[in-house]
Amino acid sequence: MSYAVSAALQAAVYQALVADPALDALVGGAIHDAVPPGPVSGTYVSLGPEDAVDASDKSGPGAVHEFVVSVITDAAGFQSAKEVAAAICDVLIDAPLVLSRGALVGLWFLKAKARRVETGESRRIDLTFRARVEG
Numbered sequence: 001m002s003y004a005v006s007a008a009l010q011a012a013v014y015q016a017l018v019a020d021p022a023l024d025a026l027v028g029g030a031i032h033d034a035v036p037p038g039p040v041s042g043t044y045v046s047l048g049p050e051d052a053v054d055a056s057d058k059s060g061p062g063a064v065h066e067f068v069v070s071v072i073t074d075a076a077g078f079q080s081a082k083e084v085a086a087a088i089c090d091v092l093i094d095a096p097l098v099l100s101r102g103a104l105v106g107l108w109f110l111k112a113k114a115r116r117v118e119t120g121e122s123r124r125i126d127l128t129f130r131a132r133v134e135g
Contacts, residue, residue, distance in 0.1 A: 002061045003052055005102035005133045009065055012097040012104070014047060017069070023087040026080075035072075043073035043084060048126065055132060062134040066110060071125040078114055078123050085112065085125045092129055102135025 010033075017023060017031050023045070024031075030044035048068035055062040069092070071084045089109055097104045110128040117124045 002063065002135075005063065005099060005135050006050065006052060006065065008099040008101040009097075009104070009131055009133055010047065010050070010067070012099050013067070013069070013092065016091050016095055016097060017045060017088065020087065020091045023084070023091060026084045026087055040072075041074055043071065043075060043080060045084065045088065046070045046072065060134060062105070062132065065131045065133065067129055067131070069127045069129065071127070072117075072122060073124075074122050078125070081114070081123045081125050085114075085127055088127055099133070099135075102133050105132040105134055107131045 014033060027043050027045055030042065032044060032046045035046050036044065048070050050065055050067040052063045052065045055064045069088055071081045073081045075081065092107055093109050095107050097107065108130050110130045112125055112127050114125045116122070
């Protein structure tokens with residue numbers, strides 16, 4: 001197993017998200033590789049944690065990465081956050097991402113968790129995806 005493809009996978013996911021016009025229309029370019037510093041208002045997307053496990057086989061090294069893409073909003077209710085989450089799924093599920101290192105075998109939706117955060121004034125949806133990579 002190697003973690004060597006992780007950065008290439010993250011970069012490809014990020015580029016796919018920022019390049020999507022439907023998602024951009026919903027969040028106005030507020031797609032971040034990390035939670036923005038300081039108080040943030042509105043709705044934004046943030047790449048989150050990742051777990052990787054070995055998936056090497058006779059054909060060579062590989063890994064399965066489970067990673068989180070989060071939607072955070074201060075909008076009332078979950079409706080707008082769910083619209084953004086749907087747009088993220090439209091971009092990523094079965095996406096033919098081209099990696100700068102290694103190769104993507106497949107990318108699938110695994111689960112989602114929607115909840116209120118802090119004092120209940122913000123909403124958050126964590127989308128977990130599973131990617132199988134080689135290389």
